[in-house]
Amino acid sequence: MTDKTVNSDVNQWFAHNQGLVDILPEKVVVEPYRILKGMGMQPADADDYLLDLISNEMEACKKKLMPEAAFNVHFSHQFSPGKYHIKLDEITFKTSKIVYSFLKKSTYLVLFSCTCGPAIENYSRELMKEGNSLEGLIVDLIGSEMAEWITEEVHLFIEKAMEQFGWGVSNRYSPGYCNWPVSEQHKLFALLGENNCGIKLTPTSLMLPIKSVSGMLGIGPGLKRLAYKCNICDDKNCIMRGK
Amino acid sequence: MNSEELLAKLSECVEFGKVNKNAPFPPAMKGMDGADELTAQALEMGVDPVDILNNALIGAMDKVGEKFSQKKIFVPQMLISAKAMNAAMEHLKPYFQSGQVKRKGKFIIGTVAGDLHDIGKNLVAMIVEGAGWEVIDLGVDVNAAKFMQAIDTNPEAVVGLSALLTTTMASMKNIVAEIKGKYPEVKLIVGGAPVTEAFKTEIGADGYSDDPQGAVSYLNALVA
Numbered sequence: 366m367t368d369k370t371v372n373s374d375v376n377q378w379f380a381h382n383q384g385l386v387d388i389l390p391e392k393v394v395v396e397p398y399r400i401l402k403g404m405g406m407q408p409a410d411a412d413d414y415l416l417d418l419i420s421n422e423m424e425a426c427k428k429k430l431m432p433e434a435a436f437n438v439h440f441s442h443q444f445s446p447g448k449y450h451i452k453l454d455e456i457t458f459k460t461s462k463i464v465y466s467f468l469k470k471s472t473y474l475v476l477f478s479c480t481c482g483p484a485i486e487n488y489s490r491e492l493m494k495e496g497n498s499l500e501g502l503i504v505d506l507i508g509s510e511m512a513e514w515i516t517e518e519v520h521l522f523i524e525k526a527m528e529q530f531g532w533g534v535s536n537r538y539s540p541g542y543c544n545w546p547v548s549e550q551h552k553l554f555a556l557l558g559e560n561n562c563g564i565k566l567t568p569t570s571l572m573l574p575i576k577s578v579s580g581m582l583g584i585g586p587g588l589k590r591l592a593y594k595c596n597i598c599d600d601k602n603c604i605m606r607g608k
Numbered sequence: 609m610n611s612e613e614l615l616a617k618l619s620e621c622v623e624f625g626k627v628n629k630n631a632p633f634p635p636a637m638k639g640m641d642g643a644d645e646l647t648a649q650a651l652e653m654g655v656d657p658v659d660i661l662n663n664a665l666i667g668a669m670d671k672v673g674e675k676f677s678q679k680k681i682f683v684p685q686m687l688i689s690a691k692a693m694n695a696a697m698e699h700l701k702p703y704f705q706s707g708q709v710k711r712k713g714k715f716i717i718g719t720v721a722g723d724l725h726d727i728g729k730n731l732v733a734m735i736v737e738g739a740g741w742e743v744i745d746l747g748v749d750v751n752a753a754k755f756m757q758a759i760d761t762n763p764e765a766v767v768g769l770s771a772l773l774t775t776t777m778a779s780m781k782n783i784v785a786e787i788k789g790k791y792p793e794v795k796l797i798v799g800g801a802p803v804t805e806a807f808k809t810e811i812g813a814d815g816y817s818d819d820p821q822g823a824v825s826y827l828n829a830l831v832a
């Protein structure tokens with residue numbers, strides 16, 4: 366198969382598949398150890414009382430989860446080395462050294478948005494207001510993990526689909542990660558168009574519902590997901606540095 | 609039980625997180641009276657509410673804070689203790705309203721403009737409240753105007769700012785400058801994963817902590 370045929374197969378795949386991704390709430394998996402980790406604990410530190418609480422709240426959250434995830438592909442792009450700019454259609458993203466270096470070999474770029482919907486964070490707030498802070502915190506952590514799980518699911522969905530064409534996917538990046546300014550979120554949502562999962566942006570570029578994740582990933586032959594490269598990042602304050 | 613024994617028992621309930629008789633936690637205290645019942649009993653017995661607060665509740669929360677700092681207990685135990693403390697505080701409400709019992713002070717807290725990460729900020733708020741402070745939580749994405757509005761109505765309050773995104777550290781710097789410009793005497797403490805002691809000094813804040821207990825120690829030192 367020539368490069369051209371592959372590209373056109375990929376185009377066709379996106380023509381049929383881009384838009385909403387089916388995420389079934391009952392399929393969402395959050396490992397209890399992730400919640401314990403969010404509270405600074407190891408599995409061995411937890412007693413049965415806490416584990417039961419986590420498992421009960423997990424069930425409650427699954428009932429409240431209204432997952433939505435969507436993506437679209439952008440075939441037309443231009444990379445400006447040195448400036449770390451990526452122009453997609455008519456919009457120029459001012460990314461960062463790291464984000465640029467992981468995306469620059471992409472044949473196409475894919476934008477995505479994912480959300481848990483508002484019910485989980487509202488439930489967490491209610492619990493806290495009633496004085497049930499531990500339950501509220503657990504629900505908040507579960508919501509965050511679910512948002513990440515949904516995002517990973519979209520990433521895997523695209524990765525698996527690309528395999529059939531001999532293509533791979535890059536790491537995914539979100540405005541706010543690795544020194545890519547969070548204010549670029551407005552540009553991302555302009556290009557996502559109707560694939561925004563109903564997420565609204567605040568004037569300060571944050572997403573509502575809070576339990577949402579947005580971002581960009583690259584696809585193309587030879588692309589792989591790689592470890593984050595903190596050593597070349599210039600964000601000395603980043604909390605993920607060296608993790 | 610005499611009043612001393614009662615206060616000791618109450619203190620134990622807060623330290624180990626026994627909220628009320630029906631509470632299943634901690635299993636070793638199942639079926640026993642909790643902070644809720646014991647505070648009511650102490651008041652009925654005529655114990656001074658100031659003694660209940662200072663000798664039983666705050667002392668217990670200090671121990672909890674210490675154990676947390678030494679990593680002997682974790683966030684969940686700390687929050688359960690705070691809940692037991694709050695159950696006791698409900699009974700003291702009328703005395704707070706009458707002015708007979710006073711909290712240590714007021715603490716305004718918010719996640720700074722441009723940031724919606726609030727798990728850490730919420731933890732700090734809960735733990736500071738448990739340590740005997742009145743907490744005014746402004747929520748997330750809070751700009752300088754909103755902080756200053758809260759300071760206008762609570763000029764004696766200490767203000768806490770939290771940030772999780774490195775991009776919002778700039779926002780923290782601006783907010784600190786604006787608050788200090790208008791209220792130079794207001795004490796500001798900053799925190800959040802990317803924030804450091806050096807950054808605190810650079811932006812002219814007064815305090816920094818990398819965990820909730822450090823925030824409590826800073827606040828307590830101000831009123832000691």
Ligand code: B1M
Binds near residue numbers: 603
């Ligand atoms: C006043 O005095 C004080 C004193 C002490 C104080 C204090 C104040 N405030 C805090 N402390 C201290 O005490 C607390 C208890 O010990 C501590 O608080 P912390 O807040 O540090 O710790 C908490 C207890 C636990 N830690 C946390 O809650 C943060 C964990 C991580 C995984 C995280 C989470 C959970 C989330 N996120 Co976000 N998220 C990440 C984080 C990566 C990581 N592994 O750390 C980070 C912070 N996120 C990031 C980003 C960019 C984003 N996130 C986003 C989304 C989310 C979730 C929804 C999935 C969830 C939000 C949860 C929430 N309600 O806050 C997005 C924004 C969401 C929106 N709605 O707009 C988005 C903007 C990405 C996007 N474009 O989609 C990154 C920031 C990068 C950077 N260097 O700036 C990030 C490091 C992840 C990464 N992989 O790079 C101390 O710092």
